[in-house]
Amino acid sequence: MTAEPIPTPTLDRMKSAGSWNPLWDTLSQWDPEWTEQFMAMNATPVQRGVFTPEFVELLSIAIDAAATHLYAPGVRRHIRAALELGVSKEEILTVLEMVSVLGIHACNLGVPILAEELDAYESRRPAH
Template sequence: MWDTLSRWDPEWTEQFMAMNATPIRRGVFTPEFVELLSIAIDAAATHLYAPGVRRHIRAALELGVSREEILTVLQMVSVLGIHACNLGVPILEEELDAFEARRAAS
């Protein structure tokens, strides 16, 4: 995707990449934390970018981040998907009630 964007609009892509790298360049967080945060962002249910997850896991391991730390990040970010249940289960309950009511009325 990035190669295509770069070919189609190199100026925008360059600006996006520069903006994206600014927080990392500032050095506020350790490189290990940056990789863990990047894993969380790429693995989040709202993003699901497998190449990024792989790249950041490799980088984290190279920096000495433990399997347990990476696994904990993945476990923590997995709760983002629970919102589907928070939204969907009450709707399912309402629709089942309405369906049963219609069925009983016919």
């Protein structure tokens, strides 16, 4: 007995709009019901229309460009959409500059450790 296919209108809409990430293919194949519900929930804030389309694109650029995500196809898609909506180069650049701050934590963590380890290394080395 073959199960009826699970309807996935949100996933279908994302695929036809070009906003589908192929990294989600396996998840969608293995559990289409969960993936549909997740993507529908994820789309709800945008569909409510609280933010302007321009702001949604800038926010999407920030999310996709963030060091924790780094999804280049999404950055490209949302930059293209933002430009089409009239968002300026300067506004997009400012968002990219702001989101780059997320990566500074590598220095906040790493530089003090480097200083400690250099001090420890230098104290173990024989004097010349």
